[in-house]
Amino acid sequence: MNANAWRQPSTPPSDSGQAAPSADAPGAGTTKVTEKEGRSPHRFWSARRIAAAVVALLSAAATGLLLYDVISVRAGGSAMGWRRRLAEELAQRPLEDTWMIVGAALTMALGLWLFLLAVTPGLRRLLPMRQPTGIPENKEVRAGIDHRAAALVLRDRALQVPGVQSAQVAVGRRKVKARAQAHFRDLEEVRADLKAALGEAVTSLRLARQPTLTVHVRRPKKG
Numbered sequence: 001m002n003a004n005a006w007r008q009p010s011t012p013p014s015d016s017g018q019a020a021p022s023a024d025a026p027g028a029g030t031t032k033v034t035e036k037e038g039r040s041p042h043r044f045w046s047a048r049r050i051a052a053a054v055v056a057l058l059s060a061a062a063t064g065l066l067l068y069d070v071i072s073v074r075a076g077g078s079a080m081g082w083r084r085r086l087a088e089e090l091a092q093r094p095l096e097d098t099w100m101i102v103g104a105a106l107t108m109a110l111g112l113w114l115f116l117l118a119v120t121p122g123l124r125r126l127l128p129m130r131q132p133t134g135i136p137e138n139k140e141v142r143a144g145i146d147h148r149a150a151a152l153v154l155r156d157r158a159l160q161v162p163g164v165q166s167a168q169v170a171v172g173r174r175k176v177k178a179r180a181q182a183h184f185r186d187l188e189e190v191r192a193d194l195k196a197a198l199g200e201a202v203t204s205l206r207l208a209r210q211p212t213l214t215v216h217v218r219r220p221k222k223g
Contacts, residue, residue, distance in 0.1 A: 010161040044144055046122030055114065127173060128208040148170045150205055154178065157201040163190040165220060171196075175204060176211045181220045 069080050093100055110177035126144040151171040153181040158167035158178060170177045178198055195215045202213060 030184055042121075042128065044121060044123045044126050044128060044142070048066045048122060048128075051114075051117055085186075124173070127171070130206040130208050145205065145207075147173075154198055154201050155204070157197055158194055161190065161197050164194060167194075172211065174207060174211055176213045177216075178214065179216045182217050183220055187217050187219070191215055 007067075016091065055131055066083075073079050081169045102185055123144075126146050127147055127150060129143040129145060131142070144192060151169045154171065155167050158180055160168040161180075163182045165183040167178060167180040169179075176198070178194065180190070180194055194217060195213065198213055198215065202211065
């Protein structure tokens with residue numbers, strides 16, 4: 001199981017509700033797993049080193065080239081051909097020109113992408129875990145589990161349910177979806193046992209945001 005932990009102030013506890021199971025279709029059910037103990041920290045923030053390095057390198061290269069050209073002109077030389085061509089094109093092309101619109105759109109998209117990187121946490125694969133209460137000096141410690149490791153734990157737990165032949169589990173920040181094939185026993189009985197087992201397993205993970213659990217059970221295809 002992959003787990004990450006580092007120091008960060010804790011946040012106030014949050015309460016999680018409970019949703020009733022859905023019985024709109026046979027072999028499928030939805031329930032809300034609850035956890036009352038512990039504290040609910042916020043998501044982990046990504047350092048975004050690659051994006052920051054790329055932006056820094058491109059900015060330094062463009063600034064250095066422009067500064068070199070300006071110094072060359074001030075020293076009595078002539079401006080580079082690319083800068084003269086760029087100045088002429090910007091002076092001659094109207095605002096409704098296709099290339100002007102395309103360039104503005106690309107610049108706006110790049111700026112929006114950088115803005116989203118700056119204001120969003122990132123690290124969507126790392127699920128924050130609930131901080132235990134009653135333990136001294138636990139306010140500076142945070143833990144998280146990779147969603148693939150959590151899915152592997154839940155899949156192994158699903159395979160332990162009698163009647164389950166195979167299982168697939170997908171774990172997200174808000175939902176846990178489990179699909180299983182039952183080769184014997186009644187589907188409703190298998191679904192009820194599987195939902196209870198996975199509910200306990202999700203609770204034991206102590207995730208900060210308790211996800212909605214959805215279970216689908218069907219018979220394996222013949223042949």
